[in-house]
Each structure stands twice: as structure tokens, then as C-alpha cells.
């Protein structure tokens with residue numbers, strides 16, 4: 001694969017701050033269970049109370065776009081899924097946008113996992129946006145950039161991480177008020193995991209019992225997908241790089 005992309009030379013893209021790049025199984029969204037390369041960018045401007053990625057807030061290492069691309073190609077030479085995540089990857093929007101375009105041009109399916117707080121209009125067409133809307137008990141309520149509703153399309157997904165009934169009711173109302181199920185490919189209701197979770201790989205580590213959430217969703221006929229973080233049921237919930 002070359003270092004060029006529709007007028008963008010990768011050498012011209014400034015370096016990015018990267019926490020880790022690895023291959024695992026996609027744990028969430030409609031793509032859960034599929035092999036995926038994760039490119040995890042350093043830094044986040046939010047502080048969600050149940051965040052399991054605090055190790056991304058600082059540190060990392062500078063990488064050129066070419067180095068990132070070649071590591072992705074090494075891990076997944078025949079294409080496939082690449083997830084750009086963090087931290088909050090859109091904090092490095094200027095560098096990230098051309099890299100995502102280059103990954104698309106190279107034949108990868110690109111997922112962008114974002115908090116929803118940053119504007120998303122510059123994300124290249126073709127990137128599948130998995131966008132959080134932070135709920136009241138996340139510690140970061142009212143951070144969703146409402147204009148992002150205008151740039152979501154039928155391939156994108158919106159995720160609500162829920163820690164109790166009041167979060168669930170907020171999510172249910174948000175979905176209904178904005179007709180989200182008609183706007184995006186999937187609405188994801190995800191029970192928050194305890195950030196201290198370690199050892200047992202079961203639903204007791206969730207802050208909200210998935211069975212209770214499933215029953216609420218069925219009772220209310222919510223058109224959303226129950227989204228479990230399956231990597232936390234496959235590996236130790238505290239394990240990084242999976």
C-alpha cells in the first residue's frame with residue numbers, strides 16, 4: 001500500500017499521540033464479536049465516573065501516520081475492521097481525519113468511537129461513527145454536541161451507558177424525542193461496568209443488572225439493542241489491550 005491518499009501525503013500529517021495499537025475482538029456495537037484492530041489515542045477532556053480507560057488520559061507516544069498505518073497493516077494485512085478510539089480521538093481531529101481517510105482508501109472498515117462532545121462534521125464519509133450520549137449519572141451530563149444529530153446517518157450508532165433507572169429513563173426519552181431509531185443504524189443501551197471490576201467475568205460486575213435493563217426495554221418497547229461489553233465476559237474485566 002502506498003503512502004498517498006487522494007491528495008493527502010501521509011508524511012505531511014503531523015504526528016499523533018497514541019496509547020496503544022492492538023488486535024482483539026470488537027466488544028461492543030453491532031460489530032461485537034468481530035476481529036478488529038484498535039488504535040487508541042491518548043487524551044480525554046471528559047471524566048466519566050465509570051471510565052475504564054483512565055490510563056489513556058496521559059502518556060502515550062508520538063507516532064507518525066505512516067507508522068500507525070503500517071502497524072495496522074501488519075496486524076490486519078487483508079483489510080477488516082479498524083476502530084479509532086481513546087480517550088477522545090477527536091481531540092486530535094486535524095491529524096486523525098486524514099488518517100481515517102487513508103484507512104478507508106486502503107480498504108478498511110473504520111469505526112470511530114467518540115464521546116459525542118466534539119463536533120463530528122469533518123469525519124470522512126464512510127467512517128462508521130459510534131457516538132456516546134452521556135447520561136445524568138455518568139458525571140458528564142449535557143456534554144453531547146447536539147449539532148452532531150445532523151451528521152449522523154444510517155450506518156452510525158448511538159450508545160448510552162447506563163448505571164441506573166434514571167439513566168435508562170433519560171436514554172429512553174432522548175431516543176424518542178429525536179427519533180434516533182430512524183436516524184441511525186443502531187441505538188445501543190449498555191449497562192455500565194464497575195471500573196474496579198476484576199476476576200469474575202459475569203454480570204455481577206455491571207452497575208446495572210443487564211436482566212433488569214432487558215426487562216425495562218421490553219416493557220417499554222424501546223427500539224434499541226442491549227449492548228454488553230463482551231470482551232469483559234471473555235477476558236478479565238480489568239485486562240487492558242483486549
Ligand code: SF4
Nearest residue numbers: 044046048051087115
Ligand atoms: S469519554 Fe470515554 S475516555 Fe473519556 S472519560 Fe468518558 S469514558 Fe473515559
